Amino acid sequence: MPGVALLLSAFGWVLLALAMIGTAYMAFATGVLARFLAQRSPASPRATPVTLLKPLYGAEPKLAENLATFLEQDHKGPVQVLFGVQRADDPAIAAVHALQRRYPEARIDLVIDGTPHGSNGKVGNLVNMMRQAAHGVLILSDSDMAVGREYIGQVLAALDQPGTGAVTCLYRGRGDAGFWSRLASAGPSYQFLVGLVFAKTRGLADPCMGSTIALRRETLDAIGGFAAFADVLADDHAIGQAVRARGLAIAIPPLLLVHASTETAFVELWKHELRWAATVRGVSPAGYAGSFIGIPLPIALAGMAIHPNYGLAITLAALAVRVATVRVVDRHAGEPTAPLWMLPLRDIASFAVFVASFFVRSVDWRGTELTMLDNGRVAAPSEMT
Structure with missing residues (x-):
């Protein structure tokens, strides 16, 4: 016709x-x-005490190796690496114990506490972990991230800038579990990263991501602590909004972290990316x-x-x-x-x-x-x- x-x-x-x-x-x-x-990302020369918050849930390919990158840092100040799980039988505990044996001089603490705090399990885990956080600067990051040796120093340098309330980091993908994980990892590397940097540099977006959220304890307290986000799906975004609402900026250093993708089947990729897209x-x-x-x-x-x-x-x-x-x-x-x-x-x-x-x-x-x-x-x- x-x-x-x-x-x-x-x-x-x-x-x-x-x-x-x-x-x-x-x-x-x-x-x-x-x-x-291409910009240079200087590291802070200050020996600032830092608590790294790592909420865990289940075993992941290369989990211990990814977590170890946060212990192998050039930062000269005191570092507490605080892990948290919600069940005593969580298989991620084995990775924490392996790290404690591998790095006996490091301060590695583990919180096992299943007390619920809303619908978001990761945030509930963080609420329980904060009872043992030792230092005034907190750096939260997801369990599937890996970083370079200057990570803490570069994040602190960004956090030290006047008017900065939080720091978040870019990341690219890495497939750790075969074909589907490599296909999944190409998303953050070759698409998400491009759009995010364009939006940030053009003032179209001001992201805050689970790859890294670094902030001072007083800033976290001022926005209501982690408990204020216990029923929020996009908790990282909501934390960023709360920081900005207090007139503080969110900095992104020109630093590229690694996000480990672990999908072994199409259905895993589909569910994960659909959740992220809907968020x-x-x-x-x-x-x-x-x-x-x-x-x-x-x-x-x-x-x-x-x-x-x-x-x-x-x-x-x-x-x-x-x-x-x-x-x-x-x-x-x-x-x-x-x-x-x-x-x-x-x-x-x-x-x-x-x-x-x-x-x-x-x-x-x-x-x-x-x-x-x-x-x-x-x-x-x-x-x-």
Whole structure:
């Protein structure tokens, strides 16, 4: 039918136009990322006492190795590494005991406390851990992060800047469990990182991420402590909002940490990324809705199916920009996150997650289904009855 053909043709041109805009955006954003990462990140010379907070849950591939990077630091001041679990039979305890044997001179403390504090299990763990936090500067980071030797010094240097209330850190991916984990790790390395730095440097976003949240104890107390975020899914974002509400800035040093992906099957990747996407959608609906423009390759492929000739040229341009992004990230990381042939699969998966996230009303968090409420809050099944 002529009318249907005309509509299909128009739809194809719209897709190709969006793909061209997205490709131009990603090219510019990749340049911004390259300049940001090229900055020098000095370490603080001060011997500031620090407590590293590491909430744990279950065994993960390379867990002990990742945690050990926080003990192998060049920082000269006292460091307490405080681990927390909520069950006496948590397999992560074995990794903590192994670290205590490996680093007998380090102060490594473990809190085992299952006292509940709201729906967010990680935050509840942190509330229990704070009873044994020894120092006035706190650096919280997720269990799946790995860092370099100057991590503490660089974070403290950023925290020492006037008007700074908290420090958070960029991260790239690393697959630790085969194909699906490598596919998952390409997301933070080659897409999330680009958009985040662009938004931060252009004043479009002021992120605070679980990769690192460093702040002084008095700042944490002033925003209500960790307990104030016990029912919030995006606790890192909410902590950042609370810090900014007190007129303090959140700094991001040009430091690239490592996030270890551990997915061994597609369903794990899907659940994890859908939870993350739904979380971002909940805290920034408008910004998230427009983020599809940063995934131009699948859009170009769809447009090429309707207009092959023009579509092929735009698809190749989108692919070339994606390769340039990979080169920038891998150069600063010192190693590739994933092979180039994974890029189309990664971008198609990202677009599928983006679409599916608009239909999510509950998310899976470590085997527990949490219902999403207003203002980024969540409720466990027992709280819904």
